[in-house]
Amino acid sequence: MAVYKSPSSLPSHCSDMHTKIADNGAIRPSLVACRATPQKWTIQEATSELSKPRQIILNGQSFKDEFSMEYEQKLKDVREILKSEELENRIESLMLVDAIQRLDVDYHFQEEIEAVLRRHYMEATTSFDGYPLHDLSLFFRLLREHGFSISADIFNEFKGTDGVFEGKLKQDIRGLMELYEAAQLVTEGEDILDEAAKFSGQIVSGRLKHPYHRSIARFTAKKYIRDFQGINGWRKKLKELAKMNISVAQTVNKQELAKISKWWKDLGLAQELKQARNQPLKWYTWSMASLSDPSMSEQRLELTKSITFIYIIDDIFDLYGTPEELTVFTRAVHMYKTFSFLILEGRATVDMQHVEMWTLHEF
Numbered sequence: 001m002a003v004y005k006s007p008s009s010l011p012s013h014c015s016d017m018h019t020k021i022a023d024n025g026a027i028r029p030s031l032v033a034c035r036a037t038p039q040k041w042t043i044q045e046a047t048s049e050l051s052k053p054r055q056i057i058l059n060g061q062s063f064k065d066e067f068s069m070e071y072e073q074k075l076k077d078v079r080e081i082l083k084s085e086e087l088e089n090r091i092e093s094l095m096l097v098d099a100i101q102r103l104d105v106d107y108h109f110q111e112e113i114e115a116v117l118r119r120h121y122m123e124a125t126t127s128f129d130g131y132p133l134h135d136l137s138l139f140f141r142l143l144r145e146h147g148f149s150i151s152a153d154i155f156n157e158f159k160g161t162d163g164v165f166e167g168k169l170k171q172d173i174r175g176l177m178e179l180y181e182a183a184q185l186v187t188e189g190e191d192i193l194d195e196a197a198k199f200s201g202q203i204v205s206g207r208l209k210h211p212y213h214r215s216i217a218r219f220t221a222k223k224y225i226r227d228f229q230g231i232n233g234w235r236k237k238l239k240e241l242a243k244m245n246i247s248v249a250q251t252v253n254k255q256e257l258a259k260i261s262k263w264w265k266d267l268g269l270a271q272e273l274k275q276a277r278n279q280p281l282k283w284y285t286w287s288m289a290s291l292s293d294p295s296m297s298e299q300r301l302e303l304t305k306s307i308t309f310i311y312i313i314d315d316i317f318d319l320y321g322t323p324e325e326l327t328v329f330t331r332a333v334h335m336y337k338t339f340s341f342l343i344l345e346g347r348a349t350v351d352m353q354h355v356e357m358w359t360l361h362e363f
Contacts, residue, residue, distance in 0.1 A: 071248065074241040075108055081234045082112035090120060091135045094142055096234055102224045103242035104217035104249070107293040114146065121148050133158060133175030141182040145213070152190045155179075165199045176200040184213040216289045221246060252294040260284050260304050269312060276315035283307045 082096065097113050100106045106113060121143055131139070136154060143150045160166045169176060176199075183197035212220075221242060228239055257280070264270065264280045286307050287300040317326055 067244070067247075071241075071244045074237060074244060077237045078105075078234070078241055079109060079112055081237065082109055082116060090123075091138070094120065094135075094138050096238070097142055098138060099224075099228070099235070099238055102212060102217060102221065103228075103238065103245070104221040104292060105238075105242055105245045106217075108245075117143060117146050117148065121150075124150075133169060133172055134178045137175065137178035137182040141178070141185060141213075144182075144185045152186070152193050155192055155196060165195065169199075170203055173204065177204045180204055181211050181213065184211045218249065218289065218292055249292075249294050252297060253288055256288075256297055256300055257281065257284050259301060263305070264308065273312065273315065273320065275319045277311050279311070280304075280308070283311060 078100070082093075093116050097106075097116055100109060100113065120139070124139075140150055140152070140154060158165055158169060179196050180200040183193045183200065186193035186197070225239060225242055228235065260283070261280050269276070270278045284300070284304045287303040291300050291303065316329075321329060
């Protein structure tokens with residue numbers, strides 16, 4: 001039984017994501033935010049780059065003036081399309097929302113996307129007769145991803161009298177691929193989605209190895225751009241925005257990784273604990289994947305530091321500490337946690353000498 005994960009959850013293969021990033025160049029940013037091909041870089045180069053003067057600030061980061069103006073204009077263009085009646089029909093607007101998510105620019109349009117989906121949700125009826133498999137699957141997936149209540153029973157219409165999915169659906173590859181995507185949002189007890197995943201997966205497994213809901217848009221956006229069809233209308237504007245957004249995000253990621261690397265080096269734990277993991281890129285990747293909005297730089301940096309200590313403490317338990325030492329360490333952590341709550345509640349003040357004496361007494 002597969003279980004539904006929230007959109008912010010990370011896929012199971014994140015543990016080795018750091019090697020994929022380094023090898024395939026997916027997050028190697030160019031030295032300035034531009035549409036040029038990203039260049040290789042080192043942490044030393046990235047650190048020195050931080051001190052170079054820029055011409056304009058955008059979302060807390062610096063970029064060239066001309067690029068910034070064009071980038072803001074494209075954001076405005078796509079926002080106006082989302083708000084307008086330019087889209088031909090309901091499925092067209094849902095395809096636009098899906099494309100925005102897959103191109104990793106959805107954090108710019110959260111309010112507009114919510115409005116589009118809420119409008120469709122309010123217009124939906126209890127009957128979905130006539131909807132092709134692709135359209136109904138896309139409708140279901142987007143609504144459920146964004147927290148709307150929608151029953152998986154709507155897929156019963158694609159079953160035959162024998163209670164299994166009709167064989168004629170095997171010819172609808174596009175529909176089966178979207179059905180497979182929708183089935184990733186199964187919740188416990190939804191047997192019909194388990195059946196849908198098995199039925200569609202047997203046919204499209206070779207064409208859809210990484211479903212959207214179990215992937216990270218930042219790492220798949222480039223491939224989606226290459227496969228993105230259409231050169232006119234909203235597709236052209238969205239594709240242009242996505243290319244620029246990749247450059248913006250890569251530059252931000254580069255600067256943040258330089259800061260994390262410097263923080264980790266200055267901390268000195270890599271020298272003190274030589275057998276522990278020394279993987280700042282991997283630790284940063286978790287934060288980058290869960291907080292993709294470039295404006296959330298401070299949050300990503302602080303989350304990365306917390307994740308770093310989780311890994312290091314895990315290595316201390318696995319490689320360094322004796323049972324006696326680890327018992328003392330665990331007690332110290334619990335005492336610190338208790339004391340922190342007392343401080344937050346105003347029932348204690350910080351007196352390090354008192355804390356030290358308290359700790360020694362307890363041990």
